[in-house]
Amino acid sequence: MSAPRARPTIRDVAALSGTSLKSVSRVVNGESGVSPELAARVQSAIDQLGYRHNLGASSLRRSGQRTSSIGVLLQDVSNPFSGALHRSIELLARERGVAVLAASVDGDPARERLLIGELAKRRVDGIIVMPSENDHSYLLDERRVGTQFVFVDRVPMFLDADSVVADNSGGSSVGVSHMLAGGHQRIAYMGDSLSISTASERYSGYVAALTAAGVALDERLIVSELRDEHSSREAFLALLDLADPPTAVFTAQNIITIGVLHALRARNQRSRIAHVGFDDVPLGDLLDPGVSVVAQDPVLIGTTAAARLFARIDGDRSPTAHVVTPVRLVERGSGELRFVESSV
Amino acid sequence: MSAPRARPTIRDVAALSGTSLKSVSRVVNGESGVSPELAARVQSAIDQLGYRHNLGASSLRRSGQRTSSIGVLLQDVSNPFSGALHRSIELLARERGVAVLAASVDGDPARERLLIGELAKRRVDGIIVMPSENDHSYLLDERRVGTQFVFVDRVPMFLDADSVVADNSGGSSVGVSHMLAGGHQRIAYMGDSLSISTASERYSGYVAALTAAGVALDERLIVSELRDEHSSREAFLALLDLADPPTAVFTAQNIITIGVLHALRARNQRSRIAHVGFDDVPLGDLLDPGVSVVAQDPVLIGTTAAARLFARIDGDRSPTAHVVTPVRLVERGSGELRFVESSV
DNA sequence: CTGTTAGCGCATTCAA
DNA sequence: TTGAATGCGCTAACAG
Numbered sequence: 001m002s003a004p005r006a007r008p009t010i011r012d013v014a015a016l017s018g019t020s021l022k023s024v025s026r027v028v029n030g031e032s033g034v035s036p037e038l039a040a041r042v043q044s045a046i047d048q049l050g051y052r053h054n055l056g057a058s059s060l061r062r063s064g065q066r067t068s069s070i071g072v073l074l075q076d077v078s079n080p081f082s083g084a085l086h087r088s089i090e091l092l093a094r095e096r097g098v099a100v101l102a103a104s105v106d107g108d109p110a111r112e113r114l115l116i117g118e119l120a121k122r123r124v125d126g127i128i129v130m131p132s133e134n135d136h137s138y139l140l141d142e143r144r145v146g147t148q149f150v151f152v153d154r155v156p157m158f159l160d161a162d163s164v165v166a167d168n169s170g171g172s173s174v175g176v177s178h179m180l181a182g183g184h185q186r187i188a189y190m191g192d193s194l195s196i197s198t199a200s201e202r203y204s205g206y207v208a209a210l211t212a213a214g215v216a217l218d219e220r221l222i223v224s225e226l227r228d229e230h231s232s233r234e235a236f237l238a239l240l241d242l243a244d245p246p247t248a249v250f251t252a253q254n255i256i257t258i259g260v261l262h263a264l265r266a267r268n269q270r271s272r273i274a275h276v277g278f279d280d281v282p283l284g285d286l287l288d289p290g291v292s293v294v295a296q297d298p299v300l301i302g303t304t305a306a307a308r309l310f311a312r313i314d315g316d317r318s319p320t321a322h323v324v325t326p327v328r329l330v331e332r333g334s335g336e337l338r339f340v341e342s343s344v
Numbered sequence: 345m346s347a348p349r350a351r352p353t354i355r356d357v358a359a360l361s362g363t364s365l366k367s368v369s370r371v372v373n374g375e376s377g378v379s380p381e382l383a384a385r386v387q388s389a390i391d392q393l394g395y396r397h398n399l400g401a402s403s404l405r406r407s408g409q410r411t412s413s414i415g416v417l418l419q420d421v422s423n424p425f426s427g428a429l430h431r432s433i434e435l436l437a438r439e440r441g442v443a444v445l446a447a448s449v450d451g452d453p454a455r456e457r458l459l460i461g462e463l464a465k466r467r468v469d470g471i472i473v474m475p476s477e478n479d480h481s482y483l484l485d486e487r488r489v490g491t492q493f494v495f496v497d498r499v500p501m502f503l504d505a506d507s508v509v510a511d512n513s514g515g516s517s518v519g520v521s522h523m524l525a526g527g528h529q530r531i532a533y534m535g536d537s538l539s540i541s542t543a544s545e546r547y548s549g550y551v552a553a554l555t556a557a558g559v560a561l562d563e564r565l566i567v568s569e570l571r572d573e574h575s576s577r578e579a580f581l582a583l584l585d586l587a588d589p590p591t592a593v594f595t596a597q598n599i600i601t602i603g604v605l606h607a608l609r610a611r612n613q614r615s616r617i618a619h620v621g622f623d624d625v626p627l628g629d630l631l632d633p634g635v636s637v638v639a640q641d642p643v644l645i646g647t648t649a650a651a652r653l654f655a656r657i658d659g660d661r662s663p664t665a666h667v668v669t670p671v672r673l674v675e676r677g678s679g680e681l682r683f684v685e686s687s688v
Numbered sequence: 689c690t691g692t693t694a695g696c697g698c699a700t701t702c703a704a
Numbered sequence: 705t706t707g708a709a710t711g712c713g714c715t716a717a718c719a720g
Contacts, residue, residue: 005488009712009714010713011714020690020691020692021691021692021713021715022690022692022715023690023691025715029715034690035689038689038690050485050488052461052464053465054404054465054467054712054714055466055467056403056466056713056714057696057712057713058713058715059400059696060400060404060696060698060712060713060714061695061696061716062696062715065696069466077427077430077446078424080427080626083421083422083424083426084422086421086422087422087448090446097462099445099447100446101443101444101445102430102434102445102446103434103438104431121396121398121399123399141394145350145351145394146351258627261630281626282424282626282627283627283628284627286602286609286631287627287630287631288631355697363706363707364707364708365699365707365708366699366700366708367707369699373699377705378706398698401696401697402698402699403712404697404712404714405697405700406698406700406712689720690720691718691720693716693718693719694715695711696714696715697712698712699710699712700711701709702708702709702710703706704705704707704708
């Protein structure tokens with residue numbers, strides 16, 4: 001195995017093609033004002049040497065110092081929702097030749113700050129963040145210095161920045177109302193920490209639907225602070241053991257939905273207890289009954305956020321926009337199970 | 345909204361703390377040989393100015409020119425297998441303060457080359473690639489110049505480089521033998537293009553199992569070149585319409601597995617036709633019957649590949665290693681359906 | 689249309 | 705322990 005040779009530089013290309021640095025630079029950057037013959041000579045030297053434009057050096061010198069890279073901070077790159085979001089952001093980035101630095105925050109505010117720091121050290125042009133932190137004023141310095149931010153899934157706190165979030169309260173309300181219309185009164189709520197804006201909005205949609213229907217809240221049927229599949233499964237098993245268990249359940253997030261599905265299945269109650277989840281679950285249509293959900297549109301969210309970010313990077317200084325994307329109720333069976341006396 | 349001020353540089357920090365560039369550089373890089381007092385003064389200036397070390401400029405000047413970033417080329421960042429792989433690579437990268445540039449190749453060889461180019465322009469230290477191209481000799485130039493490569497899921501072609509792939513042929517053989525043991529003889533094979541090394545290995549595992557059991561191949565039950573969920577669904581529906589349809593099916597990849605699940609469900613044959621898939625599917629345990637699979641371990645694959653890559657980046661020049669990771673048969677019901685005369 | 693000079697932000701080399 | 709000069713690979717601003 002041969003020792004790594006030095007990478008050819010723009011100098012080497014200039015020497016081989018018998019011209020100056022600047023002309024090579026012009027060719028590499030596709031600038032006008034180079035004769036076709038020279039351009040061809042330069043190009044052939046580039047091919048011959050296997051020269052690759054060094055974007056790091058380029059952006060260092062270039063005024064404005066764009067790096068043609070952005071950061072994307074997700075909850076977890078392996079979560080389906082995060083993955084779909086990532087994918088749609090990548091699509092727009094690709095069109096612009098922008099690279100995407102992706103990382104998982106895992107619900108940890110300290111990680112979020114640390115990762116923002118890593119991205120700042122790499123001088124990304126902008127960051128799309130699905131936040132965990134509840135105070136984003138720490139981003140003020142980065143913003144002042146020209147880094148653009150767009151928030152997805154959750155709105156920023158103590159920072160005036162663009163955001164793209166689904167219609168959480170409206171969607172939850174629709175999902176819960178759907179089960180109320182099926183005759184259910186005892187509808188459980190299973191969600192994550194209410195300190196997360198998204199979660200609290202979903203909870204308020206639940207409350208609004210019950211209130212509108214004149215159904216009193218039962219604290220025993222409301223569980224929040226769920227963090228994973230396991231805790232959600234255990235918590236719902238406990239609800240099933242109540243003297244007067246719920247006849248329906250609304251799960252406020254996909255991981256929680258999966259936990260509850262396992263609990264229902266373990267107790268063989270999937271076709272007895274109505275269930276609507278917020279956020280789609282993979283293969284939800286193949287289960288029996290199918291899993292009814294209030295589906296977000298991660299592709300729309302990602303596309304909108306990316307478009308917003310690139311507009312900002314391009315100099316758009318219009319007022320902060322908070323986009324709310326629509327959700328839709330997907331009826332697959334579990335949410336359409338009607339209340340029957342015997343199930344009490 | 346104030347105009348973006350210039351980012352503070354190491355100069356500004358030096359000026360504010362009343363010292364030289366070099367001392368600030370030492371503090372920023374955690375080098376020894378700075379008096380505690382000076383270090384403290386520098387640190388306070390850094391905090392006050394909101395200074396961020398510029399890794400781009402740093403790696404330009406530094407000998408060796410590491411950028412502390414790697415590229416990861418996946419089939420599709422929103423695919424669960426790719427996501428899990430990405431996640432485990434990120435974990436090791438994080439420990440080293442290395443950023444991950446992720447992108448989707450979508451099975452397109454031209455895209456693969458293009459993305460490799462984008463990564464090269466950004467001078468990543470190494471690249472983990474789940475390839476689509478069938479000829480990797482085009483990477484020779486990049487390698488000669490110091491960029492390290494590790495292949496995952498599929499082995500490199502015409503390039504001597506490390507790889508980490510699952511036991512494709514062995515795993516398929518186990519999955520198919522499992523159904524043979526259940527009395528099945530007419531076992532269909534549904535897979536993607538045989539030009540993909542992974543796919544052809546899985547196919548040969550299928551052939552080996554049938555051969556070992558003395559069962560003749562039936563060309564009509566073998567479908568390859570499947571590219572997505574829809575084509576796989578349609579193709580299997582066609583098999584079900586044969587005069588003598590299969591009594592069992594082996595699906596060689598997760599997307600194909602999902603397509604076949606839809607076909608089986610549409611014909612209400614899920615509890616009649618035995619089914620084993622290669623690669624796990626989300627919620628496979630919640631279906632009825634559960635989906636039996638030969639599961640890969642994406643976390644092990646990702647971790648192994650990342651460890652290998654970082655070792656190479658750190659200078660390991662030991663011979664090329666081709667790691668084969670074990671798979672395991674997960675029995676959930678569909679693969680355990682036995683052959684019964686009446687189903688013919 | 690082409691080339692020269694200067695310097696982006698930083699780390700290296702060497703001197704104090 | 706500290707600091708001054710030099711240049712990484714490239715592009716802006718200017719000349720020719």
